Amino acid sequence: MDIEKLKKIVGEDNLRDDVAELYIYGSDASVHQTDKAQVVVKPQNTKHVQEVMKYANENMIPVTARGIGSGTSGHAVPIDGGIVLDLKDMDKIIEISPENIICKVEPGVVNDELNRQLQPYGFFFAPTPASGKVCTIGGMIANNASGIRSVKYGATRDSLLGMKVVLANGDLVEFGSNTRVDAAGFQLARLMVGSEGMLGIVVEATLKLTPLPKLRCLAISKFNKLEEAGKTISDVMSSGATPSMLELMDDIAIQSVNKAFNLGLPDVEAVIIFEADGMIEATVDGEIERIIKICEKNNGFGFEMSYDAKRRAEIYEGRKKLFSALSRYREGYVCADLADDMAVPNSQMAATAHAIHEIAKKNNVIMTAYGHCGSGVIHTKILLNPSKKEQWDDARKAVEELYDFVDSVGGITSGEHGIALSKAPSWKKSRMDIIPITREVKKAFDPNNILNPHKLMDAPDDWVTATELRYRVKE
């Protein structure tokens, strides 16, 4: 690797190759860790990205693109060494154009910051990931991220109109359009969404703006049985209701956020949290009432309902901080992002929530069921004692059983966090049919296989041993 050459491209200040820095860039929010990264390069503009890619491609050097590193599947873990391409500094909001109902941003722009800037114009960027405070638009595109409002407004792919992309060979191309309909050639912009850093580097994204509703009302319903809460979610969605949020939290999730943040959620087996939005109160009330009726039919009770922005913010914050709350659930245990975002058909919510608990019990780990169930995503986390080797064997078994269940009910391995390393074994097992064409598409974009190689279809077959783990395990 010609470090001097790279310094010349991005400037000395924008390159790091000291051990401490490389250590940090060896992991993301997944369980994985590697010490293979050779250099971190921080491009400041598109030209930098093009020149770095050209150099890497000519010299067959792996390149792992990275936003803030909040990914939970290991996308940003540079398992093949080479260059880590840190895109955080490319964080300009290039244009906000309400007259064209779009904005143009660089990949390092942070989701919540973008929404702060859009707010005065009466618009927002609709995917609302729980990690919105830190996650970058580039990372959201790479993962087809979604979040609590995806139930009404869709995932990143649904708000993405066009982009500028630096290809593996350094060429700059434009995919997609400035318009909300587009039948002009293959949908390459949509293909880039969810491509996990394996097909190209997005250096500019054209995003669709969604009108901000004037009103949002949040409501909570309690349930004494998890299965009734799950069934309620399925019933709400199949009734044709259009909530702007429809979340499940099981008892473990409830206890965790109460303990960590004093949130005062009810001590029941499950709650569902839902929101309706709109321009006038009658619409919003109508939607909330309609959903409450469905809750009642399924033995929901103890409704709380609030238009108050402060109370809403409290609940959202609690929900968003669930991950850190879970980490404090039991002394000596950590909360590992494993099997954390499967998506299942709407009718399978209750069964999946139930399966999560059963599989956890059977395998000596703690698992919680929660998530954007209205859009099909059931999150879980696995709480385990990371220092014990056998707990990782337990986790491996639990993950495999859970994904087998998800596959058996017509669900998928990942709804919003991507495959990369930790979900690859299960994804490969369930999607044998598309591995060859996935490889061909990768080859079409990246013939030298330098962009985030050995992820997804080419990842190792066991996630536990795919890399070092980000925890100290006693042998």
Add this chain to the structure above:
Amino acid sequence: MDIEKLKKIVGEDNLRDDVAELYIYGSDASVHQTDKAQVVVKPQNTKHVQEVMKYANENMIPVTARGIGSGTSGHAVPIDGGIVLDLKDMDKIIEISPENIICKVEPGVVNDELNRQLQPYGFFFAPTPASGKVCTIGGMIANNASGIRSVKYGATRDSLLGMKVVLANGDLVEFGSNTRVDAAGFQLARLMVGSEGMLGIVVEATLKLTPLPKLRCLAISKFNKLEEAGKTISDVMSSGATPSMLELMDDIAIQSVNKAFNLGLPDVEAVIIFEADGMIEATVDGEIERIIKICEKNNGFGFEMSYDAKRRAEIYEGRKKLFSALSRYREGYVCADLADDMAVPNSQMAATAHAIHEIAKKNNVIMTAYGHCGSGVIHTKILLNPSKKEQWDDARKAVEELYDFVDSVGGITSGEHGIALSKAPSWKKSRMDIIPITREVKKAFDPNNILNPHKLMDAPDDWVTATELRYRVKE
């Protein structure tokens, strides 16, 4: 070509190779016509498609997939001869699952028939193409079709969750999922949308169901100036309003439908037709009033507003039949689908409508400006005397000038009808940067280049001479 072998695959009754039949299959709704098709094959099931593709691939025989043939760009015109794969008979609605908020259909299912079947469940398939009475879901997927409701509900890509695809080599694969979020591998289902029959044959599609609104209210506003109507559309969309329909019709369009169907539309320079939908009247009224205010600000007048289903149906029908109405606009003239569906950024509606009229005048043809302008699509048609060779030269010039204009304001060649043959010269001119990667993607899916070859990036450089024209031209 081994006709007997093909007969064995699909059955004798499902193969045609007589001249009369081949003539019909030599054209679609575009200006193009060819006599090169050698055989029409009508698969009855997925197995048939797989075997036909396997045979074609092994023998390097071109295959042109076809729905009803209502495409306006020449996708279904078999310019390389070989096999026409008529998918109309694969028209089963496999499953309607309100509990999973999806349906599964074969490619030959007709849009309006699907919506008739969905209606009792309280859902619809949201893209609403004007050709809904005849167009097939397979064709809509191939073109990323949209329509009058795309302004609120998006295009086909936004309602498409998963699919079964027969690849060029006959392999059957599944892309996408049953869920509304999906981060499990590359978005190959979304890539198939808009792939113009060039990447694979969709044999089953999983579609997202959208809740049917309880109420729809239609309104019309008149304008004495086309530009004020255009500006109104831009203003409505950038205001954050969410109409479920927002259509422009210029004077030629108005006169045409009035003349042909006695629709009684006002004799003004332009009207906009808009609709709001919702669950309660207050929401719908609020939306309509909000839009009317914007109309008034731009000198709109003579509002008509109706919840009445009969009057709404009348107007929709008139709008949908505009194409046939335009064909009767002037004796001896035909209405040709050329430059018929460009999409431009929202702020460019007035300027584009104006440009259409200017360019028409300059080039001795008649052009009309209308369309789903709320979602960025401006339709036009070119009315010309098809028997005169110089009129085709006029049309060529008009098309080129119009697309140059569209390109200069950041628009695209096709919003919803695809590129294929008649838009390929302009698409290629404006998208030079992505032709190489488009070819690589095509090669990844279809290494022998048998699926609808010589369309899009590989189409001839002059649409007038690309094929025979579907009209008798005197030399």
